[in-house]
Amino acid sequence: MTxxxxxxxxxxxxxxxxxxxxxxxxxxxxxxDAGREASVxxxxxxxxxxxxxxxxxxxxxxxxxxxxxxxADGELWGRGSVDATGPLAAMAxxxxxxxxxxAGVVEEETTSAGARHLVETRDPPEAVVNGEPTGWDALAVGYRGLxxxxxxxxxERAHSSRPAPNAVQRAVAWAERVQAAFGDESAGDSAASVFESVTVKPTTFDGGPTPDGHGVAATVDVEFRLPPGTTAGDVQATVADCTEHGSVAWERAVPPLAADARSPVAGALRAGVHAAGGEPTHLRKTGTCDANLYAAAWDCPVAVYGPGDASLDHAPDERIALDAFDRGVDALTTAASQLCNTS
Known part of the structure; x- marks a missing residue:
């Protein structure tokens, strides 16, 4: 199989x-089929x-x-072609x-359960290249945390004509206070200014009468992206100051990633891009990925690389250019050959 x-x-x-x-x-x-041991x-x-x-x-x-x-036109369309099946296939x-x-890991888009299990059950490697779409001629050395x-x-439920706020109103007001506390509206539009900011993104909202009809309940799910230098504790303290009613439950955090662009793994990737005919650039991405967890858990250099246009992540027209995929495979092969102990 090619x-x-x-x-x-x-x-x-x-x-x-x-x-x-x-x-x-x-x-x-x-x-x-390639003669390698593999298991789930x-x-x-x-x-x-x-x-x-x-x-x-x-x-x-x-x-x-x-x-x-x-x-069509030299591109493969399909869900995951960019995020991150293209990088996954190139890595393999x-x-x-x-x-x-x-290692191909599960649930990166939700809980990062696969990456968490990996760091808990294997010894650290000497270096990590984590596959995410950076473009075949770029590598990422920074990601925000999450x-x-x-x-x-x-x-309590009351007639809608009464002025006291119900749970739905309290939830809306809480979300607005939290967003204002982090200055979301004042953050710049450039990738650099966003990367260095805490951003707040409500993802789901649910509210209405309780099943017994005696009350009104509301919930808001929110994601906070953390730049390097900001911890989950910092965010939690600010949110606590915004929370006058109700309660906030927190999930496990993913820390920010600020990798060394001068590390051996970054250098090997640059060499790979050069060998494939490109001029490598460095990215700091505003999202979060499993590389954050690997860098936090293992004392080894980490970089992120993979073919694919990240602007098409999760999009309804997700697709990858096949020639860019080929170059990504070539660049990774050169980089891995340089890093492997048997090379």
């Missing part, structure tokens, strides 16, 4: 978070042990939203070519 064949097979296999099993089977078969661990991750001079890893899961898989192909260690929260409030 790298493009693997890409097509994976994009054609639905793998929404929590349902990655079929895609895992495709990857295991790919490594087995207790979390659902695909592991192909190899040369731990570098661990090539990306995530198996995609966000929901079906996109008809097709090729480079691992087979070079003997590097590989912490999620759920605000819940309940009030």
């Amino acid at each position: 790298p493009r064949d693997l890409l097509r097979a994976l994009v054609s296999t639905p793998s929404v978070s929590g349902g990655e099993g079929d895609a895992a089977d495709v990857l295991v078969q790919y490594f087995t 661990d207790a979390a659902g991750n695909v592991r192909a042990p190899g040369d731990d001079g570098v661990l090539l890893t990306s995530h198996l899961d995609t966000v929901p939203g079906e996109i008809a898989v097709r090729e 192909a480079a691992a087979v070519e070079t003997g590097a260690s590989f 912490v999620r929260a759920t605000y819940a409030v309940e009030t």
Whole structure:
């Protein structure tokens, strides 16, 4: 199976978070056919042990939203083609070519359960390249962190003509206070200014009468993105000051990533891009990825790389240019060859 064949097979296999099993089977078969040991661990991750001079890893899961898989004008359309099945297939192909260690992890789009299980159950590698769409000629050395929260409030039910705020009003007011406290509206539009800011994004809202009819309840789910230098504790303290009624429940945080652009893994990726005919650039991305967890858990250099246009992440027209995918495979193969101990 060629790298493009693997890409097509994976994009054609639905793998929404929590349902990655079929895609895992495709990857295991790919490594087995290439004479490599591969298996699925207790979390659902695909592991192909190899040369731990570098661990090539990306995530198996995609966000929901079906996109008809097709090729047109040199591009492969389909959910996950960019985020992050394209980088995943490139990582697997480079691992087979070079003997590097590989891991395909689950639930990056939701809980990062796969990455958390990986860092808890394997020894640190000497370097990590985490697969996310950076474009075939760029690498990322910075990502913001993430912490999620759920605000819940309940009030007694009363006639809607009365002036006292009900739970729905309290929830709306809480979300507005929190956003104002972090100055979301004053943040600049440039990628640099956003990267250095805490941003607040309500993702779901639910409210209405309680099942017994005696009260009104409301909940708001919110994501906070954390720039380097800001901790989840900093955010929680600010939110506590904004919370006069109700309660806030917090999920486990993902810390920010500020990687060293002069590290051996970054240098190897630059060499790979050069060898594939490009001029490498460095990115600091405003989202969050599993590389944040690897850098926090393991004392080794980490960088993020992968073919694909990140502006198409999660989009209804998600697609990847096949020539860019090919160059990404070439760049990764060069980089991994440079980092592997047996090279």
